[in-house]
Amino acid sequence: MKAGGGGNMEGPRKVTQRTLQAEATKEKIIKATIELMKTIGLNNMTIKDIHHKAGISVGTFYHYYKTKEEVFFELYRIADDYFKQVVVPKLNRKELAVTEKILLFFKHYALFNEANGLEYVKQLYSTSNKMFTAKGRYMIAILQELVVAGQASGEFSSSIGAEEITNYLLIFGRGLVFDWCIREGSYSLTEKIVWDMGILLPVFRQ
Amino acid sequence: MKAGGGGNMEGPRKVTQRTLQAEATKEKIIKATIELMKTIGLNNMTIKDIHHKAGISVGTFYHYYKTKEEVFFELYRIADDYFKQVVVPKLNRKELAVTEKILLFFKHYALFNEANGLEYVKQLYSTSNKMFTAKGRYMIAILQELVVAGQASGEFSSSIGAEEITNYLLIFGRGLVFDWCIREGSYSLTEKIVWDMGILLPVFRQ
Amino acid sequence: MKAGGGGNMEGPRKVTQRTLQAEATKEKIIKATIELMKTIGLNNMTIKDIHHKAGISVGTFYHYYKTKEEVFFELYRIADDYFKQVVVPKLNRKELAVTEKILLFFKHYALFNEANGLEYVKQLYSTSNKMFTAKGRYMIAILQELVVAGQASGEFSSSIGAEEITNYLLIFGRGLVFDWCIREGSYSLTEKIVWDMGILLPVFRQ
Amino acid sequence: MKAGGGGNMEGPRKVTQRTLQAEATKEKIIKATIELMKTIGLNNMTIKDIHHKAGISVGTFYHYYKTKEEVFFELYRIADDYFKQVVVPKLNRKELAVTEKILLFFKHYALFNEANGLEYVKQLYSTSNKMFTAKGRYMIAILQELVVAGQASGEFSSSIGAEEITNYLLIFGRGLVFDWCIREGSYSLTEKIVWDMGILLPVFRQ
DNA sequence: CATGAATGAGACTTCATTCAT
DNA sequence: AATGAATGAAGTCTCATTCAT
DSSP states (O other): OOSOOSSOSSOOOOOOHHHHHHHHHHHHHHHHHHHHHHHTOTTTOOHHHHHHHHTSOHHHHHHHOSSHHHHHHHHHHHHHHHIIIIIGGGGOOTTSOHHHHHHHHHHHHHHHHHHHOHHHHHHHSOTTOTHHHHTTHHHHHHHHHHHHHHHHTTSBOSSSOHHHHHHHHHHHHHHHHHHHHHTTTOSOHHHHHHHHHHHHGGGGBO | OOSOOTTSTTOOOOOOHHHHHHHHHHHHHHHHHHHHHHHTOTTTOOHHHHHHHHTOOHHHHHHHOSSHHHHHHHHHHHHHHHIIIIIGGGGOOTTSOHHHHHHHHHHHHHHHHHHHOHHHHHHHSOTTOTHHHHTTHHHHHHHHHHHHHHHHTTSBOSSSOHHHHHHHHHHHHHHHHHHHHHTTTOSOHHHHHHHHHHHHGGGGBO | OOSOOTTSTTOOOOOOHHHHHHHHHHHHHHHHHHHHHHHTOTTTOOHHHHHHHHTOOHHHHHHHOSSHHHHHHHHHHHHHHHIIIIIGGGGOOTTSOHHHHHHHHHHHHHHHHHHHOHHHHHHHSOTTOTHHHHTTHHHHHHHHHHHHHHHHTTSBOSSSOHHHHHHHHHHHHHHHHHHHHHTTTOSOHHHHHHHHHHHHGGGGBO | OOSOOSSOSSOOOOOOHHHHHHHHHHHHHHHHHHHHHHHTOTTTOOHHHHHHHHTSOHHHHHHHOSSHHHHHHHHHHHHHHHIIIIIGGGGOOTTSOHHHHHHHHHHHHHHHHHHHOHHHHHHHSOTTOTHHHHTTHHHHHHHHHHHHHHHHTTSBOSSSOHHHHHHHHHHHHHHHHHHHHHTTTOSOHHHHHHHHHHHHGGGGBO
8 A cells, every 4th residue: 555656666656744754854864964074074974963963863864874875875866966967968059169068067067066065075085985986977978978079070089099088087187176175175176177178188189 | 203213303212122122013003004004994993903903902002102193194204205215216317208207207106006005095095185285295396306307308398387287297197096096996007107197298298 | 352253252343344454464463473483583573573574564563562572472372272273182082092192292292393483482482481381271281181091091100190290291391392492403303202202101100 | 921921822821910800800790790690681681781780881891791691601601610610529429329329410400500599590591592502511421421320330221322311311300490490489499300300210220 | 554754762882092000 | 111901982773662644
């Protein structure tokens, strides 16, 4: 008698007062965790910190998540979704050259990071963050599409594989964000990323 | 600045049985900490882990260090000294072009990191590691000297400032090490750094 | 005394869709608890374990039972009924000598225990299990009847009271089951009980 | 510089003020655990209960033992030692027949249990007590020696193996203790064990 | 009848740290 | 210089139980 729906097997669970409340509670946990990410970071926060800030009981925390890392993944997923749905569509302007699109891609990437805040980004840019390799695929795919398009249009050289170029750009991009972090966000990441990428990109031109 | 060896301001302390034993004990602590850095990392290791692995008592640990971070600093200093004394001299071969020297610089940088081991490097490449900005000056200086020499000899363009180029190279270098870390050291950092730097450097050529 | 079937004092409740569902739910709980008895035992199982395995919600569990012990009692009652109704009648074969009947009694007792499973029996054979003295009366009565018959027929000596002999046999029987438990059911209880009782019984022969 | 001793590798650690204190602390833990065994039992007691009653801190408890079960094993070992050193020697009186020695053996076994107290014994006689099979070997060995001696002297029949007889006697012995427990120690275990064993033993006579 | 969200007490365990020896 | 006994704060996690829907 659970979530009886139409003919679909899983489908969206019926929205009741209860499911709404459950969502609200998860929201509280997410919010609290983001807040703590920005101040003390994932490693230093405790589950007690989270449920205190969220204004719920420990038990409730454990009802929804097993570890704080699990919350972090969800958090990441949400941020990721935002990037996908809001940022990516902006790249589809026909009139732009591929180089410009790539610059735009990194510009938005930088803006996105700056919007998340220094502390959050510092947490993210950890060498032990599995997300880079696990979930980052999507971003890689987007960028790689641009590179491929560039090679197809003759804007980019084809002497280096698209995948390699993509990787190259991402490595440099992450290097820039990393630098921004260790310098405590003391400059405009967005400006620097656009400028520095502008210097790098000619390397791959025809 | 405790019980240092020769050359420090306090002058050489008289070497007695006691000071020898003390040095030996500190050595044990350092060794154990390095070992643990390579396996579980600074954040995850406990003081218990350290003194267990070192084969000494808790009390003895506290006799020499107040925190594990204190040990880490000493460790870092030792590694840094090694780089200065062993690696840097190798760059002074007259017959090399500046570009080659820079590649050699990064090659050794990579070798150095690989020698330290993945986990150790993962620990180091943290956005909260103050060492990058605090102690890294020396390495920056070395690299910048090379860049300046390159511009003086006409090998490099002077349209971009030496400092900016240096920074650019370091950012990319760190990006590469970071990538190596998040991919769990699944490839040869040394090979990749030489190859990728080889692609980047022409950007700054005359 | 809830929602009982026929024959109880409250009289048969009207069978509706609801009562049927209720019975089914209780059945699920019983089944799950038996399963858990056989694997982890009463002490180690949690109410969470039970309702998970039963595929119902916590609330539903509490609707029917207050504690897991309460379920256990029901379970015990069911098993006991089974022994009474299925096993005991088999002893009434005229052609058997009393000694043979007693061996049969213990054989079925052993079979019954083996059927219940090691973990279940381990739970039962607790020194704090009130069931032995409270509910065991019935089994004692059965056995004692056999002993009395044996004395009447001259098969058994009358120099020791029937009650004392009965007790003696039960103590040894329980000792055997206990041994089977502490040896983790590593042998056939049924075979051993028949064999060992066969050795003991001559003591009470004429 | 640990416990330097003579030429033996392990040897008794030098007795200092500190080792004495350590022993005293362990003693406190043991005492507290015994006390709790007698009242609420191993399963129900918590580590908090133990260290509270022992008047030490949690940390100290964990300094010496990892689990309460570990304490229990030590406890058991102590009791076992007592049996070995005090009880067993009493069996070596030449003038006794083997049957008498066995009765004496069980008499002391019963006395020993009665001395431990009903609650303690109740805890011990658990089907999940690994001690019966793990550590009980010693007692089995003692009893078996007696049986073997009885067979050698012709007092006992040799048609059944000594090991089997030993086991038989122990099973019955445990059955008696178990009965004493479920009847809440309402009779003299010592008297009953001597009496009932006296009835059983003739079975194995020549 | 059935659900599962929410609670918070409480058990377990680890650790950094102190200090008398 | 070295030891390790003792401490207790603090974090993790589980569970029984309640109750509105």
